Amino acid sequence: MVSPENEKHWGRMEYIAIMPHKSFEIKDGFCDEDGNINPSLPVSKGTIVFAQTASGTLVEFKMFYSSEKEIETIVKMGFEQGIAACLEQLEALFQENKI
Template sequence: MWCTDENQGEFFGQESWGKAVYQEITVPGKIVLTDMFADEEGNAAEGMPVTLVTLTFVEHEGKTKLIMRSRFASVEGLQQVMGMGIFQGCASQFYRLDDLLDKLQELW
């Protein structure tokens, strides 16, 4: 993945790799995965935190609400990725998802 968001400062233009290992998929309500930084061969990056991510989909006022929880093994791991802009990165992906859903809605 290439960082194409100029607002990401020093990360703009950098290439990064990640790996997700899905542990549970319960249709239609939940996905649990382990998310990690990786090299281009898919090997976990040493010294980088691993995140346990739980995505829960619930019905709310006629729509689907997504609840995303991320768990880190340590406060230091959380602080490390916070310093790398994980919040902004996740937010930018959800904005892109919003845009995609809007485009798909136009097609229907």
């Protein structure tokens, strides 16, 4: 990830379970450029579920943290802006029928 100030940040996502075309579960955290998790930052677990609807695809995205303090840390780091950008990219892929 590259910030608006051109700062580089790395993330590591481990896939815990994958059900093709249905869902996947992840463990997600910040790391260094070699993939070593940063122990001073929160690590989350998440589920992403895809469901076909009459008008397209519904994506349910849930992230879980161990404490409210971890959520506050992530929000202060810009999580809301970052996840909004990711979801916009996902929507664009759906619109282009690439996934």
